Amino acid sequence: MSQLQRISLVPSQLQQEQILLTPQQQHYLGRVLRLREGDHFIAMDGKGKWWLAQLQGEKAQILESLTVETELPVSITLMVALPKGNGFDDVVRVCTELGVAVIAPVVSDRTLLHPSPQKLERWLRIAQEAAEQSERAFVPTILEPVSFITALATGTTSHRYICEARGNYAHLREVINQVSTTSEMIIATGPEGGWTQKEVECAIDAGFQPVSLGRRILRAVTAPIVALSIVAAQLESVSLN
Ligand code: SAH
Numbered sequence: 340m341s342q343l344q345r346i347s348l349v350p351s352q353l354q355q356e357q358i359l360l361t362p363q364q365q366h367y368l369g370r371v372l373r374l375r376e377g378d379h380f381i382a383m384d385g386k387g388k389w390w391l392a393q394l395q396g397e398k399a400q401i402l403e404s405l406t407v408e409t410e411l412p413v414s415i416t417l418m419v420a421l422p423k424g425n426g427f428d429d430v431v432r433v434c435t436e437l438g439v440a441v442i443a444p445v446v447s448d449r450t451l452l453h454p455s456p457q458k459l460e461r462w463l464r465i466a467q468e469a470a471e472q473s474e475r476a477f478v479p480t481i482l483e484p485v486s487f488i489t490a491l492a493t494g495t496t497s498h499r500y501i502c503e504a505r506g507n508y509a510h511l512r513e514v515i516n517q518v519s520t521t522s523e524m525i526i527a528t529g530p531e532g533g534w535t536q537k538e539v540e541c542a543i544d545a546g547f548q549p550v551s552l553g554r555r556i557l558r559a560v561t562a563p564i565v566a567l568s569i570v571a572a573q574l575e576s577v578s579l580n
Contacts, residue, residue, distance in 0.1 A: 385478035407476040414440040420530035422559040435469035449532035491545040496523040528562040
């Protein structure tokens, strides 16, 4: 099954047991992937549903729905201060591979980049491609960039952590180890220049616990990837046992 090609759908393309393919999808399936009439592929709605489908001209017939088990047991939101240049593209790609549920780009006091609206579209495309490549059931949600202070009010979970490069904080892994059950977790990582003192204080006031990712200072693009790897390893080694 995993060798089959995958495409993403929007809900309006589904009509009963049929998929109405867009001209781009027809081109992609027929010309790029060289699928022929009657060939099978996987259609995903990016919200957890996958179907085995069969190409029939401009449409596809749904043959059966598929079960996927590639999602993390906890929904992780990464709140990432936008790094310079195109560094955020890599954050989106790799964190999607690692299983992030929501990416919330934030503009902090020391953020140097103020993103253009086209960036969001680009990130969504990268997330979609990475989700397909990693056989994710969900395409992560990427929120519009907002200021860090605004973002602090996001979500209702009490499991919220802010990664701080300096200071004697507990390691994220130890902290996660003590979490028994939760369905949601938020992790914030700062920009190249780090968080300001005021931002860390505001985060603590909003219920964030400062945590360490180890003794070395990681780059702004490395920190979210490391944080997510730690959490994913911990959650999956618990749930797979
Ligand atoms: N220039 C800053 C460091 C910024 S690193 C300084 O010298 O202090 C960019 C972001 O990555 C930080 O804001 C933090 O969120 C995260 N980060 C990097 N290394 C970390 C570490 N060892 N522990 C926790 N967070 C870290």
